[in-house]
Amino acid sequence: MAAPAETGGRDLRLERVTKRFGTFVAVDDLSLTIPSGSFFALLGPSGCGKTTTLRMVAGLEEPTAGTILIGDDDVTNAKPYKRPVNTVFQSYALFPHLDIFENVAFGLRRRGGKQIKAQVDEALELVELGGMARRKPAQLSGGQQQRVALARAIVNRPAVLLLDEPLGALDLKLRRQMQIELKRIQTEVGLTFVHVTHDQEEAMTMADTIAVMNGGHVEQMGGPADLYESPQTTFVANFLGQSNLIRAAVSGKSGDDLVLEVHGQKVAMPAARRASGTDDLLIGVRPEKIQLAQPGESTEGFGSNALPGGVVTDASFTGVSTQYLVRMPWGQELMVFAQNLGAAGLLRPGSKVDLHWDPAHTFALDGSLDANAGVAHEGATPVPVG
Amino acid sequence: MSAAQGIGVGEQQQLEDDQHDSGSSAPTQPGRRRATPYLLLLPGMAWLTIFFILPIATLLSTSTQTRPEGAEIGVYTQTFRVANYTDTLSEYATVFARSFTYALIATVLALAISYPLAYAIAFKVGRWRNLLLVLVVAPFFVSFLLRTVAWKQILADEGWVADALRTLHVLSPDGRIINTAPAVVIGITYNFLPFMILPIYASLERVDPRLMEAAGDLYANALTTMRKVTFPLSLPGVVAGTLLTFIPAAGDYVNSALLGDPVHTTMVGNVIDSRFLKVVDYPTAAVLSVSLMVSILVLVGLYIRRAGTEELV
Numbered sequence A: 001m002a003a004p005a006e007t008g009g010r011d012l013r014l015e016r017v018t019k020r021f022g023t024f025v026a027v028d029d030l031s032l033t034i035p036s037g038s039f040f041a042l043l044g045p046s047g048c049g050k051t052t053t054l055r056m057v058a059g060l061e062e063p064t065a066g067t068i069l070i071g072d073d074d075v076t077n078a079k080p081y082k083r084p085v086n087t088v089f090q091s092y093a094l095f096p097h098l099d100i101f102e103n104v105a106f107g108l109r110r111r112g113g114k115q116i117k118a119q120v121d122e123a124l125e126l127v128e129l130g131g132m133a134r135r136k137p138a139q140l141s142g143g144q145q146q147r148v149a150l151a152r153a154i155v156n157r158p159a160v161l162l163l164d165e166p167l168g169a170l171d172l173k174l175r176r177q178m179q180i181e182l183k184r185i186q187t188e189v190g191l192t193f194v195h196v197t198h199d200q201e202e203a204m205t206m207a208d209t210i211a212v213m214n215g216g217h218v219e220q221m222g223g224p225a226d227l228y229e230s231p232q233t234t235f236v237a238n239f240l241g242q243s244n245l246i247r248a249a250v251s252g253k254s255g256d257d258l259v260l261e262v263h264g265q266k267v268a269m270p271a272a273r274r275a276s277g278t279d280d281l282l283i284g285v286r287p288e289k290i291q292l293a294q295p296g297e298s299t300e301g302f303g304s305n306a307l308p309g310g311v312v313t314d315a316s317f318t319g320v321s322t323q324y325l326v327r328m329p330w331g332q333e334l335m336v337f338a339q340n341l342g343a344a345g346l347l348r349p350g351s352k353v354d355l356h357w358d359p360a361h362t363f364a365l366d367g368s369l370d371a372n373a374g375v376a377h378e379g380a381t382p383v384p385v386g
Numbered sequence B: 001m002s003a004a005q006g007i008g009v010g011e012q013q014q015l016e017d018d019q020h021d022s023g024s025s026a027p028t029q030p031g032r033r034r035a036t037p038y039l040l041l042l043p044g045m046a047w048l049t050i051f052f053i054l055p056i057a058t059l060l061s062t063s064t065q066t067r068p069e070g071a072e073i074g075v076y077t078q079t080f081r082v083a084n085y086t087d088t089l090s091e092y093a094t095v096f097a098r099s100f101t102y103a104l105i106a107t108v109l110a111l112a113i114s115y116p117l118a119y120a121i122a123f124k125v126g127r128w129r130n131l132l133l134v135l136v137v138a139p140f141f142v143s144f145l146l147r148t149v150a151w152k153q154i155l156a157d158e159g160w161v162a163d164a165l166r167t168l169h170v171l172s173p174d175g176r177i178i179n180t181a182p183a184v185v186i187g188i189t190y191n192f193l194p195f196m197i198l199p200i201y202a203s204l205e206r207v208d209p210r211l212m213e214a215a216g217d218l219y220a221n222a223l224t225t226m227r228k229v230t231f232p233l234s235l236p237g238v239v240a241g242t243l244l245t246f247i248p249a250a251g252d253y254v255n256s257a258l259l260g261d262p263v264h265t266t267m268v269g270n271v272i273d274s275r276f277l278k279v280v281d282y283p284t285a286a287v288l289s290v291s292l293m294v295s296i297l298v299l300v301g302l303y304i305r306r307a308g309t310e311e312l313v
């Protein structure tokens, strides 16, 4: 029987893990360290290898190459039932012939634990299903089944809990509710959660650390704010929120700032925020960081970077903000989110505007990267980059 | 006639039908709609009446007939002699016991062979699955009788099976397999194997492999996964398979006739066969038939109730 899992000090490490299906590389030389007790999110588009990665950690798939360690134990080739890992499956995979109580007790019974009833009751309380113990899975709603799947995994107090898009089937409201619930449970019981999702908002609200995956490898890893404010690749810039990426060339330095030439205009940014050593860059600004001013209007308090000569081509009011599309003189359309402060009126399509932003809100990426990488999943049409 | 007129007429008729329920031809009439299921049942009911209910009634009636003093062979009259049952059953008690014992052993053997095979076909053989299924069904292309005769050759005294067993000293030098109880049980097991394999396979194939993965994830090794997840989920197939094997096996007479011994391995089926067709003792044959049917029904009823409490999904 597997040793009972103890938490604390047992980091999950993947070292140069590769998984091939035939000639297709699903996971490509992946290295990750997930600290014990953290809430880690694997975020990426469909087919990027998230589930495959989880399955290798759970032991349901054998890596073609590489090592998986939990604490100091090499579990690369250990049978699933010998690993201190439990999974909340995307499909829940509840046992239809067992009632809720027995589903949750399944892992405890296999390890021959004591006080099974007390532990199961506690786990069911945690997911607020105390009264449902004697029902069969088929008699529960989708959201309730999901919570049973969660209780069934958590009750074992595994060193690592794997969650494979556990909220995928839920409606938005239940989803938000369960996100808060999951986060609370994780904080309460202090397990390591590895949460797979392709919902970026979900990853950002819940995780301490996010790894953005693309095509079998990790594009970038870091805290949600870190990833959002300082993406290192165009894929991350576009996949996590939206970005305006504009061609720029380094033209000089002024103190700690880098001076760039953008279609004939000079803009500045902190040199430290430059992610690439090349002189040919793609600079990025998030749409909500840009402020619009009509020519002649006061720009007091606006950021010192300015790109004049824009024309509003589309304005859509969403309540919290207004989303503008602004066509720049070089033909590119940039996106601007203006917060609805009630003071300024709506700009109509056709209005001439200048764009202003703070140099500190600029990030700079390697100019040879595909500026549209990671865009398609949002359903947006790629915009030509000037 | 315009469409509007057509609808008008239809409605008119429907009103009338609601009053006297005279089955007319418009498909929307409620009376006809209520009658449709019964009409659909009609051919089946007729079939059942002619080929099941009437024969059973005849059988029951024959079972209490007696032969009048001095009557010709094969002439019986109805005297409602219920003692026919006690007489016959006490005479053939051992034959009954033997039939059910053989059927039970054959069913258990068939289950032991079929479950691993069905499991392998469902989960382990990959692209060979269809070929193996065809092989399971392939014996049906040859007549039941011929296949049993083939076993007669295989198990014969000079056959290779007997030879091999003698060489291994499992069988004494003058020991034999053919014309013994094991030969009959082997024959029954073989003949009903596909009836066991197919339902179990069908059940296993519907078991979601992700549930087995989930069991592994929850610390169950392969054996425990089988015991706690796969087997319980395949129970409907096991129940169906054992019934499909046990019921015909209990009434079988071909295997005993061809592979057995005329005295020591006689099954109920053989007695019924000889009473009906050779001795022309209809009441005894009828008593045996009815008793066999009732005891199978009772056994099956008990079995299903027991299996039902195991929480079939």
Ligand SMILES: Nc1ncnc2c1ncn2[C@@H]1O[C@H](COP(=O)(O)OP(=O)(O)OP(=O)(O)O)[C@@H](O)[C@H]1O
Pocket: A021, A024, A025, A026, A044, A045, A046, A047, A048, A049, A050, A051, A052, A053, A198
């Ligand atoms: N058993 C398999 N055989 C062959 N290819 C596979 C197998 N399992 C996964 N793949 C391929 O590996 C790639 C990664 O699959 P994976 O299930 O890990 O994606 P994912 O990131 O979880 O996607 P999603 O968000 O859609 O669940 C996919 O292109 C998939 O087609």
Ligand SMILES: [Mg+2]
Pocket: A050, A051, A052
């Ligand atoms: Mg997946």
